[in-house]
Amino acid sequence: xxxxxxxxxxxxxxxxxxxxxxxxxxxxxxxxxxxxxxxxxxxxxxxxxxxxxxxxxxxxxxxxxxxxxxxxxxxxxxxxxxxxxxxxxxxxxxxxxxxxxxxxxxxxxxxxxxxxxxxxxxxxxxxxxxxxxxxxxxxxxxxxxxxxxxxxxxxxxxxxxxxxxxxxxxxxxxxxxxxxxxxxxxxxxxxxxxxxxxxxxxxxxxxxxxxxxxxxxxxxxxxxxxxxxxxxxxxxxxxxxxxxxxxxxxxxxxxxxxxxxxxxxxxxxxxxxxxxxxxxxxxxxxxxxxxxxxxxxxxxxxxxxxxxxxxxxxxxxxxxxxxxxxxxxxxxxxxxxxxxxxxxxxxxxxxxxxxxxxxxxxxxxxxxxxxxxxxxxxxxxxxxxxxxxxxxxxxxxxxxxxxxxxxxxxxxxxxxxxxxxxxxxxxxxxxxxxxxxxxxxxxxxxxxxxxxxxxxxxxxxxxxxxxxxxxxxxxxxxxxxxxxxxxxxxxxxxxxxxxxxxxxxxxxxxxxxxxxxxxxxxxxxxxxxxxxxxxxxxxxxxxxxxxxxxxxxxxxxxxxxxxxxxxxxxxxxxxxxxxxxxxxxxxxxxxxxxxxxxxxxxxxxxxxxxxxxxxxxxxxxxxxxxxxxxxxxxxxxxxxxxxxxxxxxxxxxxxxxxxxxxxxxxxxxxxx
Numbered sequence: 001x002x003x004x005x006x007x008x009x010x011x012x013x014x015x016x017x018x019x020x021x022x023x024x025x026x027x028x029x030x031x032x033x034x035x036x037x038x039x040x041x042x043x044x045x046x047x048x049x050x051x052x053x054x055x056x057x058x059x060x061x062x063x064x065x066x067x068x069x070x071x072x073x074x075x076x077x078x079x080x081x082x083x084x085x086x087x088x089x090x091x092x093x094x095x096x097x098x099x100x101x102x103x104x105x106x107x108x109x110x111x112x113x114x115x116x117x118x119x120x121x122x123x124x125x126x127x128x129x130x131x132x133x134x135x136x137x138x139x140x141x142x143x144x145x146x147x148x149x150x151x152x153x154x155x156x157x158x159x160x161x162x163x164x165x166x167x168x169x170x171x172x173x174x175x176x177x178x179x180x181x182x183x184x185x186x187x188x189x190x191x192x193x194x195x196x197x198x199x200x201x202x203x204x205x206x207x208x209x210x211x212x213x214x215x216x217x218x219x220x221x222x223x224x225x226x227x228x229x230x231x232x233x234x235x236x237x238x239x240x241x242x243x244x245x246x247x248x249x250x251x252x253x254x255x256x257x258x259x260x261x262x263x264x265x266x267x268x269x270x271x272x273x274x275x276x277x278x279x280x281x282x283x284x285x286x287x288x289x290x291x292x293x294x295x296x297x298x299x300x301x302x303x304x305x306x307x308x309x310x311x312x313x314x315x316x317x318x319x320x321x322x323x324x325x326x327x328x329x330x331x332x333x334x335x336x337x338x339x340x341x342x343x344x345x346x347x348x349x350x351x352x353x354x355x356x357x358x359x360x361x362x363x364x365x366x367x368x369x370x371x372x373x374x375x376x377x378x379x380x381x382x383x384x385x386x387x388x389x390x391x392x393x394x395x396x397x398x399x400x401x402x403x404x405x406x407x408x409x410x411x412x413x414x415x416x417x418x419x420x421x422x423x424x425x426x427x428x429x430x431x432x433x434x435x436x437x438x439x440x441x442x443x444x445x446x447x448x449x450x451x452x453x454x455x456x457x458x459x460x461x462x463x464x465x466x467x468x469x470x471x472x473x474x475x476x477x478x479x480x481x482x483x484x485x486x487x488x489x490x491x492x493x494x495x496x497x498x499x500x501x502x503x504x505x506x507x508x509x510x511x512x513x514x515x516x517x518x519x520x521x522x523x524x525x526x527x528x529x530x531x532x533x534x535x536x537x538x539x540x541x542x543x544x545x546x547x548x549x550x551x552x553x554x555x556x557x558x559x560x561x562x563x564x565x566x567x568x569x570x571x572x573x574x575x576x577x578x579x580x581x582x583x584x585x586x587x588x589x590x591x592x593x594x595x596x597x598x599x600x601x602x603x604x605x606x607x608x609x610x611x612x613x614x615x616x617x618x619x620x621x622x623x624x625x626x627x628x629x630x631x632x633x634x635x636x637x638x639x640x641x642x643x644x645x646x647x648x649x650x651x652x653x654x655x656x657x658x659x660x661x662x663x664x665x666x667x668x669x670x671x672x
Contacts, residue, residue, distance in 0.1 A: 001121065005127050008238060011239075014048050015048040018048045019244050023247065026038060035255060035261070038255045040259075042248065042252045042255065049235050149185060149191070149199055152183055154181055154182070155179070160210075161214075164214055168215050172222050179197070180198070182199050188216075190226070198214070208275070215264050219260050219264060229253075229256075266390055267389070361474050366382050367406035374445040377439065381406070381407055385403060385405040385406070386402075387403040388401070395483070396483045399479075400478065400479060402470075402477050404472030404475050405432075406471075409467050409468070409499045410470055410482070411467070411484075412495070412502050413461055413466045413467075414465050414492055414493040414494045415491075415493070416493050417463050418461070420458060420461070422457070422459070423482070425454075425455055425483075426452060426481050427479060429451075431476035432472060433472065433475055434452075434470070434472045434473075436448040436468070437469050441466065452477070501527055503524060507521065507524060516536040521540065533558050533564070534559040534563040534564045537567055538567040547584070552568075553587040556588045565592050565597075565599075568600065579603070580604075582609055586616075589615070589616050590619065597616060608632055610637070610639075610643055613632060616628075617647065625647070625651050626652070
């Protein structure tokens with residue numbers, strides 16, 4: 001038992017080191033690598049916790065089970081060496097002063113049992129008990145979770161739901177799971193391993209967004225994410241004493257959802273991505289108070305991850321060849337550093353075909369006319385319709401299918417001097433007109449490719465702002481490929497891969513100077529850094545701008561929530577802004593720390609209502625709730641007996657008692 005425990009202890013330490021390494025590189029990996037890479041790299045931790053494989057280095061020698069065992073249990077040679085240091089004379093003196101155990105009538109076995117506790121053996125037994133308890137709690141919790149849902153579920157027979165599921169399963173090439181509805185869930189959820197099922201909440205359904213919900217859950221089933229979670233949970237039961245692994249579990253679950261989003265987004269158009277983001281927001285509203293079982297998957301595991309997922313949607317770009325090679329090299333390096341064998345897994349692409357049938361195009365619009373008007377092309381982007389399938393932008397453009405009506409910037413480069421690059425392009429024209437153009441700093445437009453043939457054109461990026469644009473007139477194309485030779489970002493003052501990214505950078509400069517335009521800020525929230533959005537919010541508050549509940553929630557989601565809330569409560573206290581509505585505060589309460597939410601409630605003044613206090617109560621601790629209620633009563637409000645009873649779960653009885661209304665004195669009975 002001790003040998004097994006020591007081996008597990010060594011593996012746990014090595015796995016924790018691997019986990020810390022991945023946690024450190026995770027933020028950077030999220031910017032440059034696919035989300036699926038981050039998700040499956042956690043398998044390195046699982047492998048390191050399972051496989052007792054060591055590379056012969058100084059560190060692995062120190063951490064090997066053999067060395068740990070020797071430190072806990074010194075051998076007979078070490079004991080003899082210790083005794084020899086004392087010297088024979090000392091031993092004789094000790095023997096004369098203290099009789100040997102045998103002389104005192106105590107055997108060596110009795111002496112060891114009485115005075116020498118094998119703490120390593122005790123730790124090993126505690127570890128074994130911990131495994132059984134952890135595994136029992138997880139299995140028991142999972143069974144209770146599934147039973148509570150199964151008691152209230154019913155099969156969905158609606159043909160619209162079944163038809164949507166049939167089409168998605170056909171595209172994903174998986175067997176269609178059973179689909180149920182239950183009022184025990186507030187959001188879509190997938191559970192079960194051998195026979196996974198999808199459970200939807202009972203109630204009215206938005207059939208426009210239903211395919212997005214089903215697509216997300218079916219991707220989980222296709223990738224067998226529940227098997228992955230079970231594997232890690234079993235490992236976690238064995239290494240239950242290691243706190244680092246619980247943090248790894250949290251990040252693994254977050255990356256599971258982000259990579260699933262990525263798989264869904266690869267099949268969506270621009271409008272589809274917006275709809276998918278709205279689905280996440282709608283799901284967040286209902287899921288915040290629902291406890292999820294760790295061995296199930298759902299559209300939104302943790303509301304705290306909502307901001308990262310929404311930003312992932314608007315900033316989604318498919319990986320290119322360079323990133324794939326770089327991520328592979330980094331994977332090999334991490335495999336070597338973790339000193340164990342790993343399995344490289346990547347999710348299958350989700351092929352969807354984009355069809356332009358039924359798309360309405362206004363032939364009198366500027367977007368249609370732009371194709372033949374260089375002045376319109378040279379101006380800001382004009383887009384009427386832009387649908388893409390499997391689009392990857394950046395230094396290399398890859399798109400398997402596109403419908404475009406208008407002009408869209410795909411690279412904006414500000415050159416300090418004339419720089420020559422080679423633009424290579426090709427595409428398969430199916431309908432309409434399409435061309436790739438270069439717009440120089442003077443606004444002159446030169447066509448780089450309008451036939452679709454494989455073309456290589458040398459372009460001089462003159463000093464100033466140069467733009468590469470896609471221009472279409474009811475264009476339907478396939479297999480678009482664009483790349484640039486001799487192009488290096490460091491040679492340019494700045495490079496952007498969309499007009500929105502350029503505008504966001506310009507806005508950042510304006511915001512730093514204290515200038516902000518509400519409409520522009522709201523339109524570009526996803527392209528701005530969190531702190532920049534907070535600064536813009538502060539500037540807008542100073543300008544006297546007001547925000548409705550939905551706008552305020554968007555600001556909080558896309559900004560540094562704590563900083564923005566601080567700006568809001570300061571503006572309210574100073575009178576620069578009106579107190580937010582009860583609905584607005586209710587919408588942002590989940591995104592704020594309890595301390596920040598308390599300060600915002602206190603800043604509400606006379607606008608603080610009992611209903612708002614009760615709504616925010618689960619997000620405050622006892623002392624903070626007491627402070628808010630005290631201010632509420634000091635403003636002249638009195639708690640009724642019923643209100644006091646409703647606050648009991650959130651406040652100490654001693655603090656609540658003085659705030660209760662005085663009970664009327666019972667009148668004396670009249671003399672008879």
